[in-house]
Every structure is written in C-alpha cells, then in structure tokens.
Ligand SMILES: Cc1cc2nc3c(=O)[nH]c(=O)nc-3n(C[C@H](O)[C@H](O)[C@H](O)COP(=O)(O)OP(=O)(O)OC[C@H]3O[C@@H](n4cnc5c(N)ncnc54)[C@H](O)[C@@H]3O)c2cc1C
Ligand SMILES: Cc1cc2nc3c(=O)[nH]c(=O)nc-3n(C[C@H](O)[C@H](O)[C@H](O)COP(=O)(O)OP(=O)(O)OC[C@H]3O[C@@H](n4cnc5c(N)ncnc54)[C@H](O)[C@@H]3O)c2cc1C
C-alpha cells in the first residue's frame with residue numbers, strides 16, 4: 004500500500020531512516036528533490052529531502068532528525084504504519100554535470116540530502132570529495148553510503164570524538180590547500196551553510212547551497228519559504244531548494260527559520276506531555 | 284433547441300402562467316427586498332460561524348414572489364453559466380424547492396457555493412429588471428440560489444444527476460478547484476471515466492484553502508464533492524501532475540485528454556524594502572494556515588502568528604477575508620490598507636459591509652512603501668504614502684497618485700499582503716511546447732483547447748485571478764470542447 008513504512012533504521016537517538024512505499028515518487032524523483040509529508044489529520048506539512056529511492060520496489064528513503072513535534076511524530080512511527088500524506092517530488096533537481104572535482108559538505112542530518120547528489124555527481128564522472136560534519140561521533144550518519152560514492156571522505160566533529168576535530172570550514176580549508184576544487188555544494192544547518200559559503204567564496208569556488216526554509220504547501224502557493232538571493236526574493240520550494248550560496252542572505256534566512264519559535268516550544272512541550280501520559 | 288426558445292417554452296408552461304396570474308406585477312414590485320439574517324457582528328468577529336445564516340422559508344417565498352418572471356429575463360445574461368433564473372425562482376415561489384435546486388443544477392454544479400460567493404451585484408443582480416428599469420433593489424437571486432441549494436443539501440434527497448452509459452475513455456482533470464469540479468461533473472455525465480488529480484491533501488482549491496469558514500463552510504463544499512464521487516468521479520489527492528507523474532506518463536496510462544485547472548496560486552508581493560521581515564505573510568499563507576491546516580485550533584500542529592496590530596494590503600475578496608480573519612484571531616486593530624478609495628475596492632459589496640460592521644478599519648488611499656523591524660527582524664511598523672485620485676486608467680477606475688510629502692508611519696506587528704496572484708507556473712514549466720501569455724496564463728481557443736491538442740485549460744490558470752463562477756463556466760465549456768475533440772479522434 005502507498006505511504007506504508009517498510010523499513011526503519013535508527014541512526015542515532017534523534018535520527019531515523021525510513022523506507023516508504025511511494026511508487027510514483029520513487030519513479031519520478033531526481034537528486035535534489037524533496038517531498039512534503041503530513042503524518043496525521045492534525046499534522047502540519049513538513050518538507051523532507053528524498054535521500055534515495057528504489058524505483059523497482061517503489062520505495063523512497065527519508066532520513067529524519069527529531070527537532071520538534073512533526074519530526075518527532077515521524078520518528079516514532081514503525082514498520083507497517085502509514086503516513087497520511089506524502090506529495091512530491093518537489094523542487095528543481097540538482098543540475099548534475101561533469102566539472103572535474105566536486106566538494107560536497109554535509110552537516111548533521113544534511114548528509115541525507117547530500118547522498119543522492121554525491122551519487123549523481125560521481126556517476127557523471129566527477130572526482131568527488133565529501134566532508135561529513137557533525138557535533139559529535141553519534142551524529143555522523145550515512146558514512147558508508149557516502150564513502151561508496153566518493154573518492155575521498157573527510158569526517159569532522161566539533162569535539163574531535165571521531166575523524167578530525169573542528170568545524171566544516173576547517174575541513175574545507177584543509178582540502179583547498181592541497182587540491183583544486185571546481186565546484187562545491189553545502190547542505191546542513193543554515194549557520195553551517197553560511198560559514199561554509201564564506202569559506203568557499205574566499206577561494207572563488209562556485210558553490211550551491213540547499214536551503215531548508217519553513218514551508219507550507221511546497222508548490223509555490225504561499226510564499227512562506229521565501230529567501231533573498233542576490234537581492235531578489237525567491238521561493239525555495241519552486242525556484243530551489245538549491246541556490247548560489249554566495250548570493251543567499253543567510254542572516255535573513257536564519258531569522259525567518261525562527262519565526263514560530265515560541266509556538267514551536269509550546270507545541271513541543273505539549274506533545275512530550277501527551278506522549279508521557281500515554282506511556283503511563 | 285435555441286436557448287431563447289427553451290426559455291420561452293419553459294415560461295409558457297401552465298404552472299408558470301398560473302403563478303404569474305396569482306399576484307399582480309404592481310404588487311410584486313411593491314414588496315420590499317428581504318434582509319439576510321446575520322450573526323451579531325460583535326460576537327461573530329470572535330468566532331468562525333457563518334455570517335449569513337440563510338433565508339427562512341417564509342422569507343424565501345416572499346422574495347421569490349418579487350420576481351416578475353420577465354418575458355425577457357435579462358438577469359440570465361449576467362450569469363456566466365446561464366442559470367435559468369426565473370424558472371428556479373418560480374419553483375421556489377410554488378414551494379417546490381427541490382425542483383428549484385434541480386433547475387440550478389442544470390447548468391451549475393456548485394449552486395450552494397455560488398449563491399454564497401458570486402459577486403451578484405456585478406452579475407445576475409445587476410442585470411435584473413429591478414435594477415435596470417425600476418431602479419429598485421434587485422431580486423435577491425444569490426440568496427435564493429443559496430436557499431434552494433441548502434434546502435436540497437439538508438433534505439437528504441440530493442439528486443444524483445443522470446450519467447450517460449460509460450464509454451471507458453479516460454480523462455484527467457488537473458486541479459480540484461471550481462473549474463476542475465465543473466468539468467468533471469459534465470464529463471462524467473457524458474459517460475467518460477474521469478479522474479481529478481489534486482496537489483494538496485484536500486479537494487476544493489481556493490474554496491478550501493482560501494475562502495474562510497465564516498463565508499463558505501467546508502461542509503458545503505464536501506457535500507458537492509461527495510455528490511461527484513457518487514456519480515463516479517475518481518479523486519486522487521497529493522498528486523502533482525508534471526511532478527508526481529508527467530503528462531506522458533499519464534498518456535501511457537491511457538488518459539486521452541487533459542483539463543488543466545491549476546489556478547492562479549502564486550502570490551504577488553510588492554517588492555518594497557523590508558517585505559521579507561518576519562510576520563509579513565502572503566494572504567495565501569495566512570489563510571491556508573487557518574483554513575486548510577486548522578492552525579487556529581490548538582489540537583492541530585500548524586502554527587499561525589496573529590498579532591494585535593494587523594495590516595492587510597489590498598482591497599479584493601482575499602484582503603477582506605484576511606482582515607476579517609485577523610480580527611477573529613484576536614487583533615485589536617485589523618486594518619485594510621488600500622491605495623484607491625473605498626468605492627474602487629474590487630471585493631464583493633457584501634463583504635465590505637460585513638467588514639465594516641465587524642470593526643475593521645479602512646485606510647483607503649494609502650500605499651505601503653517600506654517596512655521596519657525590531658532587532659529580531661520582526662516587523663514593527665510601516666511607512667505609508669498617502670494617495671489621491673487622478674485621471675481614470677485603462678480599467679476605467681481613477682488612478683491613485685501619491686500626494687507629495689504626505690507620508691506617515693504606523694505601528695504593525697503583522698502584515699498580510701493581498702495584492703493579487705499570478706498563474707501557478709508548475710504546469711507551464713513542465714511542458715515546453717505549451718503556449719502561454721506574457722503573464723503566464725495558458726492560451727486557449729474557443730473550445731478551451733491549448734496549443735497542445737489533447738490539453739485543455741480553464742479557470743484562473745487561463746484568466747489570472749478571477750471568480751468561482753467564471754472558472755466553472757470555463758470548466759463547462761471545456762467539457763464540451765473535450766467531448767468534441769474525442770469524438771473527432773474516434774472518427775479518424
Ligand atoms: C527542502 C527541505 C528539505 C529538508 N530535508 C530534511 C531532511 O531530509 N531531514 C530532516 O530531518 N529535515 C529536513 N528538513 C527540515 C525539516 O523540514 C524540519 O526539521 C521540520 O519541518 C521541523 O518540524 P518540527 O515540527 O519537527 O519542528 P519545529 O517544532 O517546527 O521546529 C523545531 C526547530 O526546527 C526549526 N525548523 C522549523 N522548520 C524548519 C524547516 N523547514 N527547516 C529547518 N528547520 C526548521 C525551527 O527553527 C526550530 O528551531 C528539510 C527542509 C527543507 C525546506
Ligand atoms: C481568499 C480568496 C477569496 C475569494 N473570494 C471569492 C469570492 O467571494 N467570489 C468569487 O467568485 N471568487 C473568489 N475568489 C476567486 C476564486 O476563488 C477563484 O477565481 C477560483 O477558485 C478559481 O478556480 P480554479 O478552479 O481555476 O482554481 P483554484 O480554485 O485555484 O484551484 C486550483 C487547484 O489546482 C491544484 N493544482 C495546481 N497545480 C496542480 C498540479 N500540477 N497538479 C494537481 N493539482 C494542481 C491546486 O492545488 C488547487 O487546488 C477568491 C479567491 C481567494 C484566494
């Protein structure tokens with residue numbers, strides 16, 4: 004049946020991988036596309052990148068990080084459960100071409116959306132260097148999958164618990180110091196993308212960033228996802244999600260991501276409370 | 284049969300003659316126009332209950348008796364779908380409300396919707412004999428339409444229209460708004476195998492995500508959709524044609540023709556400084572959060588922000604819906620900011636009247652030119668340019684021109700931009716050889732056929748933002764066009 008969860012893997016305490024039946028999307032999706040998901044009748048519509056698909060089996064892969072109510076509801080689903088609504092594939096696909104050497108930087112759960120892009124660039128005949136960055140060892144995800152499609156992989160942890168110690172920007176500097184990079188792509192928390200973009204700009208490396216703004220419909224209808232790129236307003240869901248990282252106004256984007264912070268905190272507390280009382 | 288002959292034949296039936304002879308025309312015209320019962324403005328602006336509660340049976344009978352059953356019913360010329368207005372009104376007068384509803388459904392598959400949201404004052408009612416010749420308030424055609432349609436919905440005896448024998452030819456309708464629903468109704472009657480694909484998780488288009496409950500309850504729309512389901516129309520939600528599957532994919536699945544009714548869902552912004560500050564929304568976002576996602580209900584996860592000083596930019600139906608919604612979400616000041624005068628506002632007259640009663644403030648002849656924010660980038664005030672009316676422009680309305688130096692700043696913590704919509708670009712972008720205008724609307728011929736032979740289109744994607752009834756009119760025309768196209772194909 005459509006939207007049924009057929010496999011679930013817990014990557015870490017707060018990151019889950021789901022394989023879901025969704026035959027149409029499995030067939031149509033390309034690297035860079037995302038879906039909008041509504042878990043249940045009361046649920047909100049949230050965007051999630053399609054981290055992979057299996058067209059023959061009719062399944063798609065989502066990797067979800069638990070941050071608030073909606074992502075928590077998803078992470079708590081189990082094999083056999085169905086998700087009420089999944090729509091997609093949305094957004095413009097990544098423009099994959101042969102350019103030489105690609106540097107792919109993924110931060111935290113951003114490694115999930117990075118996986119299909121790495122895969123596609125490799126397949127197009129590029130040399131692919133991937134940086135996987137996270138706060139600490141437990142939060143490094145999809146390492147094997149990324150390795151499979153990369154020529155070189157660098158792991159960075161803020162606390163040095165795994166790989167090299169330091170932020171993604173240090174990883175970029177180290178690589179740039181030893182070889183020429185033709186193009187870069189950065190995906191992760193907005194703040195990470197901001198600084199990664201500043202670093203690649205310094206070295207004149209054309210860079211794409213995959214933006215994760217707040218969305219409602221995902222089809223260009225509401226404008227919730229708007230960002231300023233090169234001084235122009237763009238809708239991330241239909242014009243993106245990837246943009247020239249050197250033109251994105253990350254400060255504006257970071258503030259806009261906090262637009263509902265107060266309501267989110269209240270909702271989260273209420274949700275936790277409901278779950279606790281259910282378990283008692 | 285010619286439409287005029289049909290109208291005459293119906294008018295000459297004995298029951299109509301009989302009714303006409305019962306009350307003298309002069310007495311009919313002496314009757315005062317009904318007043319729609321409404322919820323108390325001070326209470327309704329705190330809840331979502333429908334503002335107009337509907338005519339009582341007695342009111343409907345009396346109002347129906349005002350219609351003089353004109354030999355030349357000019358009212359019909361004002362209705363984009365050509366409802367046989369005197370026939371349905373005389374059915375009401377004779378007490379046969381179900382027959383009145385059946386008459387409406389001859390040409391309009393969503394009468395309960397149109398009776399509520401049509402801009403009657405510039406359509407049927409503007410062309411009524413009372414308006415044109417007697418200079419009296421028109422027959423309340425819209426209220427009566429709603430009455431008959433509601434009566435049928437509540438009677439439990441909804442007639443499922445007759446459907447021709449199935450021909451097993453598959454047609455895809457893209458978009459579940461009024462245009463798509465109207466086409467689906469006619470195509471299923473012709474015997475086609477009809478599937479409606481809808482991008483959102485609910486069917487109804489703007490009727491669901493845009494127009495609020497207090498003006499058009501969702502249950503009214505759902506009854507009509509269920510009716511279509513009973514007639515055999517299939518609905519697939521969460522399916523974006525051009526993304527989830529391409530036109531070619533669907534052709535391979537056996538679809539022989541397409542009707543694109545994807546609407547004008549792209550919100551316009553004004554591109555003035557500060558417009559991306561937090562708590563500045565498009566009306567689509569604001570209304571969708573509340574209407575489609577139930578954000579105002581605590582049990583639902585979607586949040587909505589609504590502050591104390593809310594400004595809505597624009598003067599159309601969307602602006603009016605947003606400002607009245609802001610009031611209902613608790614705004615102390617809910618304001619319309621519109622660059623022309625009140626007379627020039629494109630919203631339905633009744634909505635403006637209701638808004639005034641509900642305590643909405645109107646800043647007419649004001650135009651925003653810049654927004655300012657606090658340290659967290661939340662909007663805190665706006666700069667307004669005062670305007671005056673100059674020479675008439677292309678639309679015949681007097682053009683608003685800035686009064687030099689007349690600038691003021693007001694405090695706002697929420698802004699809703701409702702300055703129009705553009706055609707949804709998803710479909711045009713997915714079909715490179717589809718002809719579109721410079722505004723992005725799909726270009727069609729008289730049969731509503733696009734530059735691609737098996738693709739027809741109608742509603743807002745062809746007109747830009749228009750009205751429910753015009754969208755439905757297009758849908759009906761397209762159904763005829765598609766039928767013609769398929770018949771020709773089969774012959775070949
Ligand atoms: C194109 C796109 C692709 C995405 N892909 C993935 C993915 O593959 N895996 C994944 O785990 N997440 C992904 N996200 C982010 C995901 O949509 C959000 O984490 C989710 O909407 C948060 O909802 P919530 O109710 O759980 O949390 P909330 O309670 O709503 O928010 C909690 C915190 O998350 C932040 N937040 C809220 N909405 C978003 C958002 N849309 N994006 C980022 N942060 C947000 C808030 O600022 C807040 O601090 C993607 C976002 C976009 C736009
Ligand atoms: C707030 C508001 C108030 C209004 N008030 C009035 C009023 O009082 N009176 C009046 O007459 N008119 C009013 N209008 C205008 C009226 O609603 C529209 O003119 C009418 O709905 C247009 O109908 P449509 O079928 O063309 O498009 P829509 O109603 O916009 O429906 C289009 C549907 O297509 C879907 N879609 C888009 N792309 C795809 C795709 N690729 N695949 C599948 N589905 C797709 C969309 O999700 C949507 O559901 C109002 C509009 C708004 C926004």
Ligand code: SF4
Pocket residue numbers: 361362363364365366368391397398401403406407408424425428752
């Ligand atoms: S559909 Fe609209 S225009 Fe036609 S009669 Fe009804 S209210 Fe009037």
Ligand code: SF4
Pocket residue numbers: 349350351352353356357358359368369410411412413422424
């Ligand atoms: S024009 Fe007015 S009075 Fe005449 S038939 Fe139509 S509604 Fe009745």
Ligand code: FES
Pocket residue numbers: 217218219220221222223224225226227228229238239240241
């Ligand atoms: S999410 Fe609504 S326009 Fe992008």
